[in-house]
Amino acid sequence: MKMGQGVEWAMHVLLSLVWVDDDRPVSTARLAAGHDLPQAYLTKQLQALVRAGLLESFAGAHGGFRLARAAGDITLMDVVTAIDGPEPAFRCTEIRERAAGAPRGGFRDACAVDASMRRADLAWRTALQAQTLADVKAEAELHAPEIPGVTRGAYGRV
Numbered sequence: 325m326k327m328g329q330g331v332e333w334a335m336h337v338l339l340s341l342v343w344v345d346d347d348r349p350v351s352t353a354r355l356a357a358g359h360d361l362p363q364a365y366l367t368k369q370l371q372a373l374v375r376a377g378l379l380e381s382f383a384g385a386h387g388g389f390r391l392a393r394a395a396g397d398i399t400l401m402d403v404v405t406a407i408d409g410p411e412p413a414f415r416c417t418e419i420r421e422r423a424a425g426a427p428r429g430g431f432r433d434a435c436a437v438d439a440s441m442r443r444a445d446l447a448w449r450t451a452l453q454a455q456t457l458a459d460v461k462a463e464a465e466l467h468a469p470e471i472p473g474v475t476r477g478a479y480g481r482v
Contacts, residue, residue: 327404327408328407330365330368330372330407330408331403331404331407331408333359333361333366333369334369334373334403334406334407335400335403335457335460336359337355337359337369337370337373337389338373338378338379338391338395338398338403338457339457339460339461339464340355340358340475340479341379341390341391342391342395342458342461343461343471343472343476344475344476344479344481345476345481346481347390348386348390348481349380349381349382349387349388349389349390350388350389350390350479351387351388351389352366352367352370352388352389354388354479355370355388355389358478358479369407370389372406372407373389373403373406373407374389374392375406376402376405376406377392377393378391378392378393378398378402378406379392380392394458395456395457395458395461396456396457396458397456398456398457398458399452399453399454399455399456399457400452400453400455400456400457400460401449401452401453403457404452412441412442412445413441413445413448414438414442414445416435416437416438416441418430420435420437
């Protein structure tokens with residue numbers, strides 16, 4: 325499974341909202357322009373984040389989006405699930421039953437391929453659950469300490 329591009333977009337938008345660091349919503353148009361993203365597609369990602377309880381949406385001329393929770397309370401798994409859904413990356417279709425020499429009546433034991441892939445998926449999900457938006461923010465600021473101020477300026481929040 326390839327992770328959707330929407331996850332990357334969502335993470336960058338969420339980080340921008342963390343760095344804007346005020347209670348005023350940011351419009352979809354501004355968020356899209358801030359990352360050179362198509363507004364119509366970004367709107368779908370933002371609505372998915374609202375449904376997942378990661379963003380709040382506000383209508384009207386001064387409407388837009390803001391974080392619904394603190395950055396330390398939003399895990400990377402929350403974002404992936406909101407955008408790409410909760411399904412596991414691998415789905416066993418029991419292809420081994422169609423293999424040459426497969427026993428009639430199926431197999432008694434679980435598929436080793438399926439079991440291995442489930443362990444890997446669990447490890448991946450566990451790692452994403454252990455990291456928060458605040459962790460990503462801190463890492464980004466190690467590489468670019470000026471990013472909070474630059475982002476606030478770009479969104480007119482100086």
